[in-house]
Amino acid sequence: MSYVRPTFRHPDSQKNKLGYSRKAYEGAISTLCAGCGHDSIVSSIITAFFEMSIEPHKVVKLSGIGCSSKTPAYFLGRSHGFNSVHGRMPSVATGANMANKDLVYLGVSGDGDTASIGMGQFAHVVRRNLNMIYVVMNNGCYGLTKGQDSATADKGSKSRKGAPVSFESIDLCELAILMGADFVGRGFSGDKKQLLPMLKAAISHKGMAFVDVISPCVTFNNAPTSTKSYSWVRDHMEATSTFDFIPMQQEILTEYDHGSSIPVPLHDGSIITLHKREDKEVITNKKDAIASLEEAKVKDHILTGILYLKPDSEDFHDINQTTDTPLSQLTEKELCPGNEVLQAFNESLR
Amino acid sequence: MKRIERTNDFVVRFANVNGSGSASANNLFAKVVYRLGVPVSPKNVFPSNIQGLPTWYEVRISDKGYLGRRGGADFIIAVNGQTLRDDYDMVQPGGYFLYDSTRDLPPGFDRDDITVIDIPLTQLCNDEFSDNRMRQLMKNIIYIGAIAYLLDIGLEPVSDSITKQFAKKPKLAEPNIRALEIGYQYAEKNHSDACGLSIEPSTAVGDRILIDGNSGAALGALFAGATVVGWYPITPSTSVVEAFERFASRYRIDPETGKKNYAAIQAEDELAAIGIGIGAGWNGARAFTATSGPGISLMSEFLGLAYFTEIPVVLINVQRSGPSTGMPTRTQQSDLLACAYASHGDTRNVLLFPSDPLECFEMTADAFDLADRLQTPVIVMSDLDLGMNDHLCAPFSWDDQRRYDRGKVLSGEELDKIEKKWGRYLDIDKDGICYRTLPGAHPEKGAYTTRGTSHNEYAAYTEGSAAYERSMNRLMIKWETARRLVPMPEIDIRDKNKKLGALYFGSTAASAVEALDRLEESGIPISSMRVRAFPFQPEIFDFIAGHELVFVIEQNRDSQMEILLAGECQVAPGKMVRVTNFNGLAITARMITNQVHTALLAKEKPFISQISAVQKETS
């Protein structure tokens, strides 16, 4: 258990627009190791949904298998959750989303769950541009099976048993960009200031919003030499253009210099304001986005922030031209052609 | 030589090269026979290849309505040089062999017990048509013209069918009709009276339709309200989804917006295909996927998840010859064990066994009600022969009063009315089926996490042995409920003395009925039971217990149905006798009667203890 939740809450404790307190967005008590990065991400997820005043029951949580995939139990207790099988969250999310396009789909996965066993499903759910938020809690190892290297562990880095990782590491953000995700971000579990607005922007984005969050495994992968450890990430983190997220309800405040900030409207009317760094202009250009990731790697840096964004994207249902009513709510009336059609069909065969 | 002289009762076999356009010509022939009111059963024997390998199209014509494979061929149309010798040798004594005499028959083709009919198909075709593509296609129509003469069909029934086929593009009908006439006239001029086989108009077909099982299954899914499909291409199941999409693009378009009342995704593999079905079923839509053996293997982990977490999903398994890639374009009923217990741990799945396209339609539609009612995967066990070949069956119909049974799903209002604490896995009704809720139903009630890990009645994670045992035992209560809901077996009592019984299922039915008729005619009445579902009902146990010897007829090597029955029912050793065929072609009545005779003989000579399951085509 990583933290003890205070049971006493001040009566004036903050309520959101729906009149819910943050508690309405919490889940069961975590059973992860104390200090596990995953728990910090959970806390940001709770805050994001709470502050955005999203009705908890309109959110669907899905995950695969792993310590990371257990976390949906620890947030949004009033949402339905589906802890599926190892590496297959994307297909279950696809089916769920196909059935009811009106809910918010949040998928949670691990680096083993996504970059190894689930690589195929990850690539294809991104390619379909399913309207969902896909969070990878990336610790560079298999936590739940006790610390084996994962495919995101950096080549050459020392693993739990001391031997350097011999194979190339997979950069999930680069892959997501290549596979066609229109929202790709990378955060660090220990940096809530950046992670929170990034999650909010991901929630507001229509289509696939992929967020890779470096999340140290304190039990199996937190040696200072590991590129997924707290200390290494803190020392080597480089933020790409910083940004603010302004939910649609708020007025856009232009307190930044024009020229150095770009407002990017999202489909629900929210705005992300990107503060450009002088030397870089990534974000909305795929090629540059990948180049800056690679450049950072050469410098031994981990680039964080919103790495790529194309706000006006078409999600699966746009492409499929699915009807407006969720498919799960259609009835015999819309679905069954009736006996007359069947009799005509019989006749056409004669 | 004694020619075979028969009316409305013989087998015609076309030997072609695949990719040459012969399929539609041969199909035209079957359709014409059907439209003349004569029961017909065409079977396509095709390779796993797109162009250039041998294919056969075997058409059984039977006024009596026997529509299984008979075995052997009375008339062979040989237009594939590669298989000429085999085709020639296969003609039944007294039968007929039509070949393309543009090239002479090689030396050694000297049977004196058959009638050889030479028609220079290529020559006739090239004289008339100049375009290469046209030449290839029209050659097929020329031989159809020839047999229209030889079998006394006449020109008109065939040209009517062509006109009907090209009703929307009459220009295309012209060359076809021309080719038809060329073949007809050539045969009339050069081979008058050469053939003793004849087709006469009949009323035997009645109102029956001729259709493939996969189209039936697709229509079943359409009428039952399936809206979500995830699939991955694999012969012989692909045409289920293709047909579904074809029907849906007509009947599932919102009239006002033009948008789709369905969503189908060709997934990245079968794992994703079933994952999509499960995600959608969990979220309240009716969903299905269709696959064959290799896909079943890939779906196994997910099937266990759906069984244990209790999620409805429909899976149509169009079986083919395994193991592994096996003979991917040949038929078998060999996934019984793989499907009945698909997945690790103690998993059991509901299976339905359709025997003709009508049952493909009805059982697929029912599968959605069963899956929703039982909150579990339901697998429709079709096969390549049933799914991809046309079969004669009663016309489809739908009761417009029928309402979908969506099972125990609590709405938001219902959640508000419940006084006690709701639990996803609480067995309130004591039928093993619990009440589920859908995401978004209620702002504060009814949410839970579905998980493949062990869970208690309130869906909370637990590793407590007692809770685990309770949930596994409750799933068996549900299984007992399923036993009472699945379709009943069909029983036919022929042996009043209750000595001999036969049990079969699925597409084996057509040949089994014919075999049992023959056996009865020869003084061996055998009562029969057609099993239509798993779990097995008590009637099945009683049938087996009530007969001295029960033949279990099926199309796989290991007698999987017999193994399943032995495991699920109390059966005395030696009571069940295996009758099998696993050569990749549909079982024939002759195979069945031969094995039954052998078994009965062996009973009198106890030293022959085991009947060989290895069956050679006996004709």
Ligand SMILES: Cc1ncc(C[n+]2csc(CCOP(=O)(O)OP(=O)(O)O)c2C)c(N)n1
């Ligand atoms: C099919 C299958 N293979 C293997 C496992 C065992 N397994 C459980 S979790 C896991 C790795 C999880 O790693 P990751 O996704 O990185 O999650 P983490 O625990 O690191 O958060 C494995 C291999 C499994 N559950 N299912």
Ligand code: SF4
């Ligand atoms: S093993 Fe690692 S990933 Fe798993 S809970 Fe512990 S710290 Fe977190």
Ligand SMILES: [Mg+2]
């Ligand atoms: Mg991990």
